[in-house]
Amino acid sequence: MNYTLVESESELQARLKKGACVVAAGMTDLYPSGQLSHTDRDLLDITRVASLSGIIPTDDGWRIGATTSWRAILDYPWPPGLALLAEVAGQVGAVQVQNAATVAGNLCNASPAADSVPALLALDATVELASASGTRMLPLADFITGVRRTAIRDDEYLRAICLPAVPEPAASAFVKLGLRAYLVISIAMAGGVVRVDSSGRVEDVALSLGACSPVAVRLPAIEAALRGQPVSAALIDCVTPERVQPAIQPIDDVRASAAYRADAAVQVVRDTVAQMIERLA
């Protein structure tokens, strides 16, 4: 395996076009996975490509470059509707991981327990994929296609994550359940974003749940039940097992049983709604 510190997107595109390459960012998934010890593909380190870095406000939202670390997400002054991203960032691994690891790497790794996915699904994120033959945009829901599977082609890389603005008044929340508070892979996690109209009712809401199915999912039955309701603690009771559990396919694994996950899923969504209500008060 050859290692290359790539200097520009044109160099990256040319190398990917030739084939037999692996894109590397923080390497916090790549290295522990052991994939590198039995591959003859070339490793393309993108962390020095200037055009892939940074969080940039756009006309209609934000653009998170591919090499943006969790630390940068944690430190960014997000408005209330996107502030859940900082909550995710503060709970990914520990400080060392947050400094090196990228949000884009978390998406491309496509683990069912990837903490960014429920939050970015609730934010209606799209990903920008680039290659020597052009650029295409995909909604995040179409990008992750299964356990550790994405729609990215071998000649492409993820250039940026694009987020629409969330008009205020708004609130957001991320709730993660693990076996302990830090350095832990999620048993279940939920992300939520709510917007309120001038009469204090829920104008729009997005809720999603991760680690309880092969790919994180939105929860349309709860979103529909909450829309149009006055903001009050009564909203928490709209989150019922009947509205959550049909959307998920929890499994037994080393972290939790499927039955425990099914119950925990309901609770993390209730906690997410409760936190959003508190933040709107």
Ligand SMILES: Cc1cc2nc3c(=O)[nH]c(=O)nc-3n(C[C@H](O)[C@H](O)[C@H](O)COP(=O)(O)OP(=O)(O)OC[C@H]3O[C@@H](n4cnc5c(N)ncnc54)[C@H](O)[C@@H]3O)c2cc1C
């Ligand atoms: C101790 C530890 C704790 C962790 N805790 C958590 C946690 O709490 N929650 C969580 O969700 N994850 C956790 N992780 C997993 C990991 O840190 C995250 O998934 C991280 O965001 C991956 O980013 P990275 O930049 O290190 O990706 P890398 O390891 O560099 O890459 C991951 C995958 O994405 C591909 N890739 C990366 N960038 C691109 C790109 N721009 N275009 C195309 N392909 C790309 C790589 O080829 C590889 O397949 C933890 C890992 C460790 C080691």
